[in-house]
């Protein structure tokens with residue numbers, strides 16, 4: 001039995017997979033906001049509830065060994081074994097793996113959530129059969145992962161694919177001036193994440209005088225003919241295209257798969273590939289932009305496969 005957990009900025013999801021890949025249980029709860037101890041408690045509770053359910057269904061023996069993989073919006077430092085680079089900043093510097101192992105009595109694998117998404121989609125998802133896949137999570141943050149021949153490239157610093165804290169390329173002067181006003185939690189200005197993440201998108205829309213409570217609301221406003229919203233969506237698509245063009249220039253992937261809450265914005269798939277052509281250093285761009293097959297649950301499947 002494999003348990004996969006996706007620890008996101010807004011929800012924590014658990015899934016139980018048989019070794020055949022068949023899903024036998026799934027449940028999600030809200031992520032406690034800004035509180036490490038409560039987050040720890042929520043994960044422990046989810047695992048315990050799942051075990052009780054599976055034992056009740058005769059799908060798990062009480063003494064049976066289970067593997068638990070967790071995808072987090074960050075990474076475990078290879079130097080300290082503490083969490084680093086998490087946009088859920090309450091996790092940063094915390095011994096999450098050690099704490100969970102103490103509470104649960106199981107060995108825990110922790111990896112980056114975008115790596116989970118990427119391996120899941122490259123294995124049997126939207127990019128199945130592709131040699132080189134770049135996976136992106138656009139949601140509370142902006143993560144990235146690389147899979148080559150269905151294997152995650154973790155990197156010697158555990159940061160492979162982390163493009164969200166590179167600067168947004170090819171910014172016009174006006175965009176650059178606006179970007180200077182937005183400080184990223186990593187300490188830099190101009191980070192890709194501050195343009196593309198859900199909170200980043202909302203912040204910039206409000207900066208331009210727009211009013212919306214969610215990215216989906218901006219899309220809906222654009223659809224209903226709101227000129228400001230439509231203009232902003234075009235600019236957002238251009239930002240996404242520029243961010244991804246820099247990846248295509250370096251990695252030249254067969255496919256880029258989008259996951260996370262904002263991957264449900266359908267117009268991105270129609271519009272973004274038409275824009276990135278002008279930034280990619282090639283006479284033609286065959287890279288496909290695909291929506292994650294398993295939706296925002298792709299990460300949790302990848303975590304279970306850990």
Ligand SMILES: [Zn+2]
Pocket residue numbers: 164165184185186187188191193
């Ligand atoms: Zn940053």
